[in-house]
Amino acid sequence: MGNFSPGFQGRTHRFEGRLPPGQYPTESFPVLSVGPSPHVPTETWSFTVTSEDGQSRVWTWADMMALPQDEPTADIHCVTRWSKFDTTWRGVSLDVFLDEVETAADFVVAESYDGYTTNLPLEDIIDGKAWLAHTYDGSPLSPEHGGPARLVVPHLYFWKSAKWVRTLRLTLEDEPGFWETAGYHNYGDPWREQRHWGDQ
Ligand SMILES: Nc1nc2c(c(=O)[nH]1)N[C@H]1C(S)=C(S)[C@@H](COP(=O)(O)O)O[C@H]1N2
Numbered sequence: 022m023g024n025f026s027p028g029f030q031g032r033t034h035r036f037e038g039r040l041p042p043g044q045y046p047t048e049s050f051p052v053l054s055v056g057p058s059p060h061v062p063t064e065t066w067s068f069t070v071t072s073e074d075g076q077s078r079v080w081t082w083a084d085m086m087a088l089p090q091d092e093p094t095a096d097i098h099c100v101t102r103w104s105k106f107d108t109t110w111r112g113v114s115l116d117v118f119l120d121e122v123e124t125a126a127d128f129v130v131a132e133s134y135d136g137y138t139t140n141l142p143l144e145d146i147i148d149g150k151a152w153l154a155h156t157y158d159g160s161p162l163s164p165e166h167g168g169p170a171r172l173v174v175p176h177l178y179f180w181k182s183a184k185w186v187r188t189l190r191l192t193l194e195d196e197p198g199f200w201e202t203a204g205y206h207n208y209g210d211p212w213r214e215q216r217h218w219g220d221q
């Protein structure tokens with residue numbers, strides 16, 4: 022008794038309480054894309070926030086890189102059941118962009134360079150819960166993982182983290198996106214296992 026090796030204890034306790042139901046941990050970083058990765062040079066890349074009255078605020082790559090940068094570490098959870106702990110990113114908090122925009126909207130649709138869309142409540146991407154990330158694990162984000170820049174919204178299933186994001190469109194009404202209209206859950210909380218439309 023009492024003769025546990027520190028390594029054993031470390032492995033069993035390290036991720037306790039951090040694996041949502043129905044998920045398994047993985048060290049790899051699977052790629053999940055609906056289509057081929059779009060090639061978006063940073064020279065032509067831009068990020069736009071559009072308010073419900075049609076007004077737009079646009080950031081070039083240089084504008085975005087000049088904004089205050091964050092280095093979030095987060096656990097991410099894919100609806101295909103893999104979870105990856107302690108992923109490290111560098112990017113700009115979505116608060117920084119949204120602070121510049123006047124809106125009465127409660128929802129947002131993220132629209133990407135590949136045509137992908139996903140919807141989120143505005144309250145889920147403010148107050149330090151979501152980022153526009155351009156660096157993963159210390160290197161520029163690779164094209165297959167959404168480079169040059171993607172959303173990272175770690176508290177929801179990873180399909181909400183739009184890769185190659187181009188626009189955040191603020192909306193008064195909720196507008197389900199690509200997977201949400203294909204039967205996936207509208208909100209996607211991994212802790213409540215909100216995988217499919219109809220899950221509580
Ligand atoms: N633009 C875009 N974003 C996307 C997708 C996509 O096909 N296109 N797939 C989503 C899904 S289903 C998941 S699980 C994650 C996967 O991100 P990864 O390929 O970096 O693991 O990206 C999400 N964001």
Ligand SMILES: [Mo]
Nearest residue numbers: 053099100180
């Ligand atoms: Mo996914």
